[in-house]
Amino acid sequence: MPPMATLRLFPSSSSAAALKPTASRKRGLFCCSCSDESLTVAITGATGFVGRRLVQKLLSDDHKVCVLTRSATKAASVFPATTYPGVTIAEQGDWERCITGSSAVVNLAGMPISTRWSPEVKREILESRVNVTSKVVDHINSASADARPSVFVSATAVGYYGTSETDSFDESSPSGNDYLSHVCREWEGRARQVNEDDVRLVLIWIGVVLGKDGGALAKMIPLFMMFAGGPLGSGRQWFSWIHLDDLVELIYESIKNPEYKGVINGTAPNPVRLAEMCDRLGQVVGRPSWLPVPELALKAVLGEGATVVLDGQKVLPVRANQLGFSYQYPYVRDALKAIAKEL
Numbered sequence: 001m002p003p004m005a006t007l008r009l010f011p012s013s014s015s016a017a018a019l020k021p022t023a024s025r026k027r028g029l030f031c032c033s034c035s036d037e038s039l040t041v042a043i044t045g046a047t048g049f050v051g052r053r054l055v056q057k058l059l060s061d062d063h064k065v066c067v068l069t070r071s072a073t074k075a076a077s078v079f080p081a082t083t084y085p086g087v088t089i090a091e092q093g094d095w096e097r098c099i100t101g102s103s104a105v106v107n108l109a110g111m112p113i114s115t116r117w118s119p120e121v122k123r124e125i126l127e128s129r130v131n132v133t134s135k136v137v138d139h140i141n142s143a144s145a146d147a148r149p150s151v152f153v154s155a156t157a158v159g160y161y162g163t164s165e166t167d168s169f170d171e172s173s174p175s176g177n178d179y180l181s182h183v184c185r186e187w188e189g190r191a192r193q194v195n196e197d198d199v200r201l202v203l204i205w206i207g208v209v210l211g212k213d214g215g216a217l218a219k220m221i222p223l224f225m226m227f228a229g230g231p232l233g234s235g236r237q238w239f240s241w242i243h244l245d246d247l248v249e250l251i252y253e254s255i256k257n258p259e260y261k262g263v264i265n266g267t268a269p270n271p272v273r274l275a276e277m278c279d280r281l282g283q284v285v286g287r288p289s290w291l292p293v294p295e296l297a298l299k300a301v302l303g304e305g306a307t308v309v310l311d312g313q314k315v316l317p318v319r320a321n322q323l324g325f326s327y328q329y330p331y332v333r334d335a336l337k338a339i340a341k342e343l
């Protein structure tokens with residue numbers, strides 16, 4: 001008996017019909033917000049924290065998803081066929097066939113960065129992003145014109161800007177000069193090699209994603225509980241965050257809306273200092289916020305990766321505001337309250 005994943009590696013004949021590009025897609029005018037057309041979206045990193053919620057969102061709106069993964073077995077355990085009939089799963093050798101004929105591709109893959117950064121880990125953090133992005137871009141560019149996805153949404157991170165306690169950054173700001181900004185530039189550089197004459201490129205520079213099942217909160221909450229709650233490090237660092245549901249909506253809108261193009265900061269409109277974030281977190285998890293979590297404790301858990309939480313940047317989503325994107329959670333207090341209800 002083959003594993004479940006191999007049974008649904010490629011679209012059925014009915015979903016193959018949905019993959020057929022329409023004339024409007026070929027002209028690059030495709031806009032599903034003004035039509036009921038079902039999309040097929042190929043996603044790298046679909047099995048991760050953000051990807052899982054994006055898949056659920058797409059399926060709930062009757063679209064189809066092709067999960068581009070390193071392991072069909074792992075993906076099949078995340079998306080069992082019984083509960084996710086709209087999902088097909090492809091390991092790397094089959095990515096090309098999945099990408100060819102999809103309406104859109106979303107690129108979220110990358111090794112987690114909140115870890116100890118040995119030289120090998122640092123290389124893997126970079127290579128995992130650059131290699132997957134290059135592969136996906138090659139497949140998009142080599143697809144025949146009538147089967148090419150019309151939009152490519154690729155993640156990077158606000159780490160692009162470097163860190164600062166005083167400056168604020170928007171999509172026109174220059175890149176920083178630390179390790180993470182280097183990773184973001186390389187990652188994005190590969191995404192920019194997509195043929196933009198035929199494919200709309202959206203680059204989402206993502207802030208710290210808040211949700212109950214992963215990301216920074218999953219690491220912060222236990223630490224916070226141990227130390228009774230309180231600022232991490234000095235607390236003066238900026239914390240540019242976004243609620244998971246808003247990020248997924250932003251990605252979804254980027255797929256559907258032809259006006260979404262180029263770099264868009266994936267952050268909420270009201271970044272906070274880390275002390276305020278911790279204060280709010282203390283309130284929602286019922287911990288007094290008076291004893292600071294020492295930098296040393298954070299570094300013991302996260303190694304150099306603690307920089308993601310300890311050295312922040314104030315990032316403003318100027319482009320999303322211009323586009324009229326509507327945030328469900330513009331304030332961290334409401335975002336954390338909503339997450340705490342799910343705990």
Ligand SMILES: NC(=O)c1ccc[n+]([C@@H]2O[C@H](COP(=O)([O-])OP(=O)(O)OC[C@H]3O[C@@H](n4cnc5c(N)ncnc54)[C@H](OP(=O)(O)O)[C@@H]3O)[C@@H](O)[C@H]2O)c1
Pocket residue numbers: 044045046047048049050051068069070071074075108109110111112124128129132155156157158206207208209210214215216
């Ligand atoms: N979460 C945040 O706060 C945040 C903030 C800024 C930017 N981002 C970026 O947004 C993207 C999605 O974030 P996330 O939190 O959903 O990530 P995640 O939960 O860590 O999942 C990322 C996915 O990438 C794939 N992956 C992991 N290690 C890999 C490796 N060594 N080589 C190739 N692929 C690998 C895995 O998919 P398979 O096992 O199925 O291949 C995994 O499910 C990531 O690129 C992340 O850097 C996230």
